[in-house]
Amino acid sequence: MTFTQNFTVVGDNLALTAVVALIPILYFFWALAIKRMKGYIAGSTTLLLTLVLAVFAFKMPVVTAVMSATQGAVYGVLPIGWIIITSVFLYKLTVKTGQFDIIRSSVLSITEDRRIQALLIAFSFGAFLEGAAGFGAPVAISAALLVGLGFNPLYAAGLCLIANTAPVAFGAIGIPIIAMEGPTGIPATEVSKMVGRQLPFLSAFIPFYLIVMMTGFKKAFEVMPAILVSGLTFAITQYLSSNFLGPELPDVLSALVSLFALAIFMKFWRPKTIYRFSAEHEIAATTATTMTTTTPKQKHNSYTSGKIFKAWSPFLILTGFISIWGIPTIKLALTGHYEGTNTILKTINSLGHFFTFTPEVPWLHNKVIGASGEPIAAIYKLEILGAAGTAILLAAIVTKYIVSISWRDWALTFGETVNELKYPIITIATVVGYAYVTNASGMTTTLGMVLAKTGALFPFFAPVLGWLGVFITGSDTSANLLFAKLQQVTATSIGMDPVLALAANSSGGVTGKMISPQSIAVACAAVGLAGKESDLFRFTIKHSLFLLLLICIITFLQNNILAWMIP
Template sequence: MLFKQNFTAIGDNLALSAIVALIPILYFFWAMAFKRMKGHVAGLTTLGVALVTAILAFKMPAGMAVMSATQGAVYGILPIGWIIITSVFLYKLTVKTGQFDIIRNSVLSITEDRRIQALLIAFSFGAFLEGAAGFGAPVAISAALLVGLGFNPLYAAGLCLIANTAPVAFGAIGIPITAVEGPTGIPAMEISKMVGRQLPFLSAFIPFYLIVIMAGFKKAMEILPAVLVSGVSFALTQYIASNFLGPELPDVLSALVSLFAMVIFLKFWQPKTIYRFPAEQEMAATVAVKTSTSPQHYTSGQVFRAWSPFLVLTGSISLWGIPTFKLALTGHYEGTNGILKAINSLGNALTFAPEVPFLNNKVINTDGTPIEAVYKLEILGSAGTAILLAAIVTKFIVAISWKNWMVTFGELLNELKYPILTIGSVVGFAYVTNAAGMSTTLAMALAKTGAVLFPFFSPILGWLGVFITGSDTSANLLFGNLQKITATSIGMDPVLAVAANSSGGVAGKMISPQSIAVACAAVGLAGKESNLFRFTIKHSIFLVVLVGIITFLQNTVLTWMIP
C-alpha cells in the first residue's frame, strides 16, 4: 500500500486543510501554556492528537502513521536523548567529586555579578557549544553550569534557551546552512552571507535583551559596556566569518572572540554595584563576612583540573564535528589515511540504518518520488558519544572509582526517564506531521500570503518548522525549497527567502518541545516543562517578529544587503 501526500485533504481546500493541520500544534500550546501538563503527558497526548489527525483528516494509513511515530521516537533517543544523558552526566561527575565548587569559585573570581555570569556562560560559552555540537548539548551544559553557580533552575534554563537564539543558524559546524544547499541548489556560501547579514542584528541585541529579562532595563543599563563588548564582538565576528569564511566557523569564532573579549574587558572594568538575585540580597552581608574571614584560594593547577572535563568536552565535540572525521565515525570515509580508515571500520560496525517497516518508500511526494524512511542509528558518530568519551576521561581527571562512576550514571538514567519519554514522544509527533504532509500544508498556506506580506511571513515559516522539528537543519530541509519556489514566483530574491527560513528558525528553538524537554532535564525540572514554555513563548514570538521586519525591509528598502 502506498500513501500519496495530499496537501488539500480537507474539501480540496488549502486553507481548511491548514486549519486542521494546526490542531496538534494548537493542542500542544494549550496543554503547555494553559493546562500546564507535565511534559511527558503533553508530549504523549499531542502525539495521539497528531496520529488521529493524520489518519482521519489526511487519510494516512494507520500503520504508516504509527511507524512514522516510532521513527521519530528512535531519533528522539539517539542522538538527542543520548546527548542529554551524557551532557548532564559529565556535569554530575564534577559536582559529585567537588570539582564544581572550584569552577564556581573561578567564575566568581572573574565576576560575582549574576548578569555578567549569564553573558559569559549562557551567551558566549553556550554559543561555542552550539557551534561545535548543536542539538541539545549547549542548553543542557550551560544551564547546568548556571544552576551550579546558584541560578534559579527555571531562569537558568530559560536564559540559556533565549541566549541560544544567536548561534542556532550556524550550529554544529554550519550544518543548517550546508544542508539546505542540496534541496534548493543555492550555494551554501550565498546563504551563509545572507544569514550573516540578518542574524548579527539579533546577536548584538540578545545580550541586552537577556539582562533586561533577568534584571530589568535599569539594571541592564548599569552594565551596558559589558553588554556591548559581549554582543558587538560576537555580531561583528559572526558577520565577518559568515561572509568571508563560510557557514562552518561563525559560531565557534564568534563565541571565542566574545568570551575572550569579555574576560579581558572585565580585568579593567567591573560594575559599580554587584547584582545578585533577591533571595541572595538577604544573605549578602553574611556571605561577605564569611568570605572575608575564610577566603577560598585555589592554585591555577586546581582550577585547570576542575575545568579540564569541559576542556576535554570542547575538544571531543570539536573533533566529532570535523567533516572528514565525521564521515569516518559514521562509516562513510573513502580516503587513504590509516587512522581514519581504522575509525571508519569501527564507525561502520556501529552505524545502523534499518528500514522502517510498512513506511520506507511507501509515502509518495506530490512529485511522485517515494520518501525513504530508516531508523538512523549512528552510535559512534553521535555527539553524545563524544561527550561520553569526555566523561570517561573525566573519571581519571577527578579520580572517581568506576563503581561510583557507574552509580552516578545509573542515578541519572532514573532521573531522566520522563524527560527522555517526553523527547521521544514530541519527535514522534514531528515525524507524523511531516509524513502525513501536515507540515507542508501549513507552509503552503503561509506561502499564499502574497508578494507584499510573504517576506515578513517567510521567517515565521522557518520558526514554525523549528517548533515542529526542533532543528534548524530539519526546518531548512523541510521548507527550504518551498521558500525558494514561492520567492521566485512573487519576485523576491530566493537567497533572502531561504536565509530567512534559517534566521527565523532560531527564534523557534526556545519553544520547540524537544528543546523545552532538554532544558528541563538538564536543570532537574522534569515535569515542569509547561512553566518553561510559558516563560519562553512571548520572547520567541517577539524575536521572530523582529526577524520578519528585518527580512521585509531587506526585500523592500535594504535590497543592497542581499549578496
C-alpha cells in the same frame, strides 16, 4: 501500500486542511501554557492526537502513521536523548567530586555579578557549544553550569534557551545552512552570507535583551559596557566569518572572541554595584554562604591555577571531543562513510561502520509520496559512535581519571542520571515522534503552503515558516530541509530573491528553538525540572514571538528597502 500526501484532503480545500493541520500545535500550546501538563503527558497526548488526525483527516494508513512515530521516537532517543544523558552525567561527576565548587569560585573571580555570569556562560559559552555540537548540548551544559553557580533552575533554563537564539543558524559546524544546498541548488556560502547579514543584528541585541529580562532597564544600563563588548564582538565576528569564511565556523569563532573579550574586559572594568538575586539564599544555600562570608578574590586565592585548570578540564576535554566529532572528515569516519586513504581514519571508519545501523523503517520506507512526487526514504539512523553524546561519554571516561572517582561511583552516578532523566527522554521521544508524523502525513507542508500564499507580504512571513518548522521539528536543520524548496519556489514566483527567503527560513527558525518541545524538555532535564515543562514554555513563548517579529521586520525591509544587503 503507498500513501500520497494530499494538501487539500479536507473538503478539497487548502485552508480547511491547514486548519486541521494546526490542531496539534494549538493543542500542545494549550496543554503546556494553559493546562500546565507535565511534558511527557503533553507530548504523549499530542502524539496520539496527531496520529488520529493523520489517519482520519489526512487518510494515512494506520501502520504508516505509527511507523513514522517510531522513526521519530528512535531519533529522539539517539542522538538527542543520548546527548542529554551524557551532558548531565558529566556535570554530575564534577559536582560529586567537588570540582564544581572550584569552577564556581573561578567564575566568581572574574565577576560576582549575576548579569556578567549570564553573558559569559549562557551567551558566549553556550554559543560555543552550539557551534561545536548543537542538538541540545549547549542548553543542557550551560544551564547546568548556571544552576551550579546558584541561578534559579527555571531562570537558568530560560536564559540559556533565549541566549541560544544567536548561534542556532550556524550550529553544529554550519549544518543548518549546508543542508539547504541539496534541495535548492543554491550554494551554502551564499545563504551563509545572507544569514550573516541578518542574525548579527539579533546577536548584538540578545545580550542587552537577556539582561533587561533578568533585571530591568536600569540595572541593564549599569553593565552596558560589558553588554556592548559581549554582543558587538560576537556580532562583528559572526558577520565577518559567515561572509568571508563560510557557514562552518561563525559560532565557534564568534563565541570564543566574545568570551575572551568579555573576560579580559572584566579585568579592567567593574560595575558600580554587584547584582545578586533577591532570594539567593533560597536558591542555593551553599552559594549564598560562600558569597556572604567570602569575597570572590579571597575564595579564588584558596585554589591554585592548577586546581582551577583541573576543575575545568572535564569541560575542556568535552569541548575537544565535541570539536573533533564535528570535523567533517572525522564525522564521515565515525559513521562509517569515509572513503579516503588516511590509515587512522580508515581504522576509525571500520569501527564507525560496525557501530552504525541504518535499517529501513518497515511499512514506511519509500511508502510515502511527497510533494515532489518522489517516494520518501525512511530509515532508523543509529549512528552510535558518530553521535555527539558518545563524544561526551568519552569525555566522562577521561574525567573519571582526572577527578579520581571509582568505577563503582562512576557507574552509580550514570545510573542515577538515567533514572532522573527517564521522563524527559519520554517527552523528547514523543515530541520528535509527533514531528515525524506531521511531516510524513503532509501536515507541516500544508501549513507552509498556506503561508506561501501571502503574496506581496511573503517576505514578512517567510521567517514564520522557519519558526514553525523549528517549533515542530526542534531543529533548524530539519526546518531548513523541510521548507527550503518551498521558500525558493515561492520567492521566485513573487520576485523575491531566493537567497533572502532561504536565509529568512534559517533566521526565523532560531527564534522557534526556545519554544520547541524538544528544547523545553532538554532544558528542564538539564536543571532537574522534569515535569515543569509548562512553566518554562510560558517563560519563553513571549520572547520567541517578539524576536520572530524582529526577524520578520528585518527580512521585509531587506526585500523592499535594503535590497543592497542581499549578496
